[in-house]
Amino acid sequence: MVETRLIDGKAFAQTMRARLKGEVAVFTAETGVTPGLAVVLVGEDPASAVYVRNKGRQTVEAGMASFEHRLPANTAQEDVLALVKALNADDDVHGILVQLPLPSHIDTQAVLATIDPAKDVDGFHVVNAGRLAVGLDALVPCTPLGCVMLLKDTLGSLAGLEAVVVGRSNIVGKPLAQLLLREDCTVTIAHSRTRDLPGVCRRADILIGAVGRPEMIRGDWIKPGATVIDVGINRVTGADGKNRLVGDVAFEEAQGIAGAITPVPGGVGPMTIACLLANTLTAARWRVG
Ligand SMILES: Nc1nc(=O)c2c([nH]1)NC[C@@H]1CN(c3ccc(C(=O)N[C@@H](CCC(=O)O)C(=O)O)cc3)C=[N+]21
Numbered sequence: 638m639v640e641t642r643l644i645d646g647k648a649f650a651q652t653m654r655a656r657l658k659g660e661v662a663v664f665t666a667e668t669g670v671t672p673g674l675a676v677v678l679v680g681e682d683p684a685s686a687v688y689v690r691n692k693g694r695q696t697v698e699a700g701m702a703s704f705e706h707r708l709p710a711n712t713a714q715e716d717v718l719a720l721v722k723a724l725n726a727d728d729d730v731h732g733i734l735v736q737l738p739l740p741s742h743i744d745t746q747a748v749l750a751t752i753d754p755a756k757d758v759d760g761f762h763v764v765n766a767g768r769l770a771v772g773l774d775a776l777v778p779c780t781p782l783g784c785v786m787l788l789k790d791t792l793g794s795l796a797g798l799e800a801v802v803v804g805r806s807n808i809v810g811k812p813l814a815q816l817l818l819r820e821d822c823t824v825t826i827a828h829s830r831t832r833d834l835p836g837v838c839r840r841a842d843i844l845i846g847a848v849g850r851p852e853m854i855r856g857d858w859i860k861p862g863a864t865v866i867d868v869g870i871n872r873v874t875g876a877d878g879k880n881r882l883v884g885d886v887a888f889e890e891a892q893g894i895a896g897a898i899t900p901v902p903g904g905v906g907p908m909t910i911a912c913l914l915a916n917t918l919t920a921a922r923w924r925v926g
Pocket residue numbers: 688734735736737738759779870882901902903904905906907908909910
């Protein structure tokens with residue numbers, strides 16, 4: 638039985654945002670440029686609206702400009718593309734984020750392909766995905782970046798460690814695997830069709846849940862002492878009828894087995910926003926040259 642350490646993403650993200658605020662102040666003083674982030678939200682999804690509001694508030698707190706564009710759910714694809722093109726051409730905008738998921742009548746890849754890769758602070762454009770894969774400078778997806786920051790803070794060097802990423806999405810699983818490979822991990826991407834998923838997970842020194850299935854990863858899937866990063870944010874209704882947030886990992890079962898684990902909330906989520914702000918400053922720096 639080990640004492641399981643809590644990885645405090647909320648505190649780490651707060652420290653990161655304070656440091657960023659200082660860097661933004663210096664950048665603006667030296668260049669006269671205020672980094673700007675534009676967020677596009679199509680539709681009325683209440684959870685998305687909360688995230689967009691949080692992003693806007695934290696952007697302003699860091700000394701950057703926030704531009705919010707809310708479009709009705711029935712907006713035509715060509716109107717979304719026209720807005721993205723206008724933001725591409727806007728010199729006050731250094732970062733563009735189109736909140737996902739988009740309504741089903743809109744072709745997500747067509748929208749992402751229209752974002753100027755140099756303003757693609759989500760790192761979702763194929764140019765950034767490709768640049769990451771071949772080891773060039775790229776805007777890197779925020780959630781995977783936040784995960785690796787927490788891992789390096791917890792473990793130091795990740796070289797040679799067995800990392801198992803459960804989930805193969807374009808926004809988390811695949812780019813996270815690329816980043817872990819860059820840190821010299823031995824990387825396995827597992828998914829719904831993986832044979833003996835519990836057994837594969839038990840190999841992991843670093844176990845990452847990124848599937849979006851509440852508490853799917855059980856305590857006995859975790860190798861004793863492993864570092865567990867929980868990317869899932871699932872809203873579930875408890876026995877008392879109240880809504881609560883749970884991750885992809887059965888957090889209570891992991892206690893006494895995992896060496897360290899991120900909580901939900903207060904783990905990866907806040908890091909995602911801090912990394913978004915960091916990417917916006919990076920994009921502004923590249924722009925100014
Ligand atoms: N283009 C795009 N980029 C995104 O990065 C993106 C997106 N679309 N669509 C939705 C998801 C979700 N996402 C979160 C960011 C922060 C928290 C976060 O800060 N969570 C806090 C609070 C959670 C709560 O209380 O609801 C926490 O985990 O502690 C959560 C979720 C970004 N996303």
